Amino acid sequence: MRIGYARVSSQGQSLDAQIAALTAQGCEKLFEEKRSGASRAGRAALREALDFCREGDVLIVTRLDRLARSMFDLQEIAQGLERKGVDLVVLDQRIDTTTPAGRLTFHLLGAVAEFERDLIAARRSEGIARAMARGVKFGRRAKLTPAQARQLRADHAQGVPRRTLMARHGISKSTFYRLIAEAPSP
Incomplete structure (x- = not known):
């Protein structure tokens, strides 16, 4: 069975493009959610999709970042799918774990994505530190003087x-x- 998982980060975003792409790939069952990808714990539809998958199924997502936000999370999901005998297809990155090259690409892209997020976080921290050195205050203003x-x-x-x-x-x-x-x- 071909199973699709679609996710957007906020309520204001649309799942339509992802759903259309997954449907075009022949997904018979779709799991959708509008929720941040920062933590898998809060993504109920992802848990349901992973639980629903059976041996011989293919889980399809449009982009790797729709599935996981960290290398650890990605590896955990990949290992769980592998244990169940479920393949993964990521459309935008053309990853297909039914092939050795697809498995390699999958792990390399996950590592690169985590590296990029780490760089962004470091730049953000440096920017905040520079702003604070200039006297910029962050956070909510005190209610009372x-x-x-x-x-x-x-x-x-x-x-x-x-x-x-x-x-x-x-x-x-x-x-x-x-x-x-x-x-x-x-």
Whole structure:
């Protein structure tokens, strides 16, 4: 049986092109999902597709990055398919594990893809470090200034009700308790 797996990373993206390509390849069963590929744990349709595959089946994906995001993940999937006697076809990279050359290409492309992601992550980290050295701040801005936080703690110590203080400062209960627990700034 020819089994197709299609994935896009976000809800706003369309699976149509992948589904059309998989259908054109004769896939009798399709598994689809709109979810980040960063972790296989959260990709239920991939787990279902891998569980569904039986000996002699062919799992077909349009691109290698639709299947796995790390070399470890890719090797784990490939080993699981191999144990079950299932072949893998990746359309865009023209990988077909029914041939020795296809198996070699499959492993080489996976290694190159992981290397590329590592380079991107290193460049991103370097860029963040340079930006921080220039004084760029990352993350969410503080809800209250230090002076407002001190006033919140003082009002709370004076017995002003929590709900009143939360409404006055426009903060949530968790933010209120976090700010109350913080040691006052010198």
